[in-house]
Amino acid sequence: MTAMNGGGTRRWSWGSGRSESQRADAQAAKDAAAAAFYELDTAQRDLRISIETLSAVDDSPAARKAVRDFEEFGTRIDEVSHAYITTVDAHDLDRDDLDSGSAARARAELDRAKQDLERTKADLERFGQGLASLLTQAENELARLVPAVERARQGLLAASNALDSARAAGLQADELASRLAALSPELTKLNEGAGRHGIQDTLRRADRVVREAEAIRGEAERLPERAAEIDKRLSSLRTRTQALHTRAGQVEPVLSELRRRFSAACWQDLQQVPDQAARSVRQAEERLAEARKARDEQRWADATSLLSTVRALLNTTDESVKAAGDRLQRLNEVSFDHSKEVERTRFAIRDAQRLAMAGRSTPDPRHARPLDDAVERVDRAVASLTGRHPDYWHLLTELDAVKETVRIVVEQIREQRAGQ
Incomplete structure (x- = not known):
């Protein structure tokens, strides 16, 4: 059968209607498979972002297993994607001589490829849902990053301002300045970001900088109070040393009375008290002079340590001097009426x-x-x-x-x- 078409002729096949229907069905199957391929690819890319976040934030066994499982999914996705592409390449649905049998085979193979893609996507989604708690925790850690770094920067600024105020008050604060300078490399690493150093290391570094900067700021703000406290302790211990020097000189008369009135067993353990007291008072005076020098040089830790030594010397000496007087008093009382x-x-x-x-x-x-x-x-x-x-x-x-x-x-x- 022939038909006129612009002066030419064309042969019509009796089965052409069925072939075109099969071609259309195959094309529909190809489009559906392409959509499934795109959806799987999108799901994989979306989940990869989450997995990368998890890998950067969480180093727990569960997180490492999730990363390995996702890599295994990647292999499976590559396999079904390759099978889909191979199927598409194997069937040219636009060629003129496509017969109904070839179209039917193309449709069947494309349907199978689509089903494999959809099944893989469903499994991938279930896998992602199983990671919900891990991913939520990782996202929360990530959300902490920017505020943590900002707190570290603000902490360093506050510490620097506190040091400036202390210096303006005539306090050197050299040791605190050295500690603050030691944090400079940490700030550099914070500025380089988590992309280079990792989220967990960056969070830990930020927390460490915040703690140290806060300590420096607090100590700098307390420096005037600390200086005043040391001055007060210097004055108090100097007065106490002078008083103890006077009291220590009274031990020898007490011992003389003890020797005169009581047996040796009552006083012989006190024989060394006068010399020990005089020696301890001299040591206390020397340490006080060193503490005064340390305070003038603003070596606060040294001054505090020296003052503690002076206090311990005075406490020990005070007890031994007091023991001699108490001994005489108790012996007087018991000898009068035991x-x-x-x-x-x-x-x-x-x-x-x-x-x-x-x-x-x-x-x-x-x-x-x-x-x-x-x-x-x-x-x-x-x-x-x-x-x-x-x-x-x-x-x-x-x-x-x-x-x-x-x-x-x-x-x-x-x-x-x-x-x-």
């Missing part, structure tokens, strides 16, 4: 014995034995007061030891009953 001190000790023992028997028919041996020993110890101590110059100091130390033993027993009884 019965009062003895009776106070016996009363403490009896009080503990009543507590040990409270609610019991017989006392606990753990409590009774040390209390019985304490009674005997007091009796022996009193009996030892013999001769022209009795050893009253032995009596006092024995009574003090007995009272400490009684105190421990009472405490044990109360703890035991509280537990019951």
Whole structure:
């Protein structure tokens, strides 16, 4: 059958209608496969951005596994994408001699390619949904980055301003200035950004800079107060040193009276107190002079350390000087009438014995034995007061030891009953 067409002729095939229908179906399958290919590619690129964020932020085992799994998905996506492209290249749907069989095969293969692409995309989406918590955490970490870096910059600025104010007040603050200068390389790295140093390292660096800058700022702002405090301590310790120097000179007369009135056992352990006190006072005066120099040179840590040394020297010396005076006073009291001190000790023992028997028919041996020993110890101590110059100091130390033993027993009884 022929038909006229502009003076020419064209042959029509009886099956051409079916071929064109098959071609159209194949073309529709090709378009659907192309859409599936595009959607898979888009999903992969979107998820890759999230995975890159996760990799940069999170170094946990779960995050590393997610990265590996995504790489495996990449291999699978490459395979189905290659199969799709190969299928498209294998079928020219625009050629004139495309028969219905070829079109049908093209349609079937393109449908399979589309299904593989869609199935892979669905699996990829499920994989992405399973990473929701990890990704949310990573995005939150990323959101912290800019504010953290800005806080570090502002912290450094505040520290610098505080140092300027301290210097304006006549304080050098050299040590703080050195610490601030040491943070300069850290600021350089912060400015280079997380792209070079990683998000986690950048966040840690920013936090470290904030803490150190805040410490420098705080110390710089406290410098005037610190200087005033050191000046006050210098004055106070100087006055105390002078007073102790005077008191130390009074120890020798106390020792003379002790030697004159009491046995050697009562005072021989105090023989070195005058020399030790004089030596300690001299050392305190030397350390005070060093502390004054350190303060003038604004070596605050050295000044503080030296003042602590002076205080410790004065405390020790003050205790030894006081011990000599207390010794004479106690010995005077007990030599005049030792019965009062003895009776106070016996009363403490009896009080503990009543507590040990409270609610019991017989006392606990753990409590009774040390209390019985304490009674005997007091009796022996009193009996030892013999001769022209009795050893009253032995009596006092024995009574003090007995009272400490009684105190421990009472405490044990109360703890035991509280537990019951």
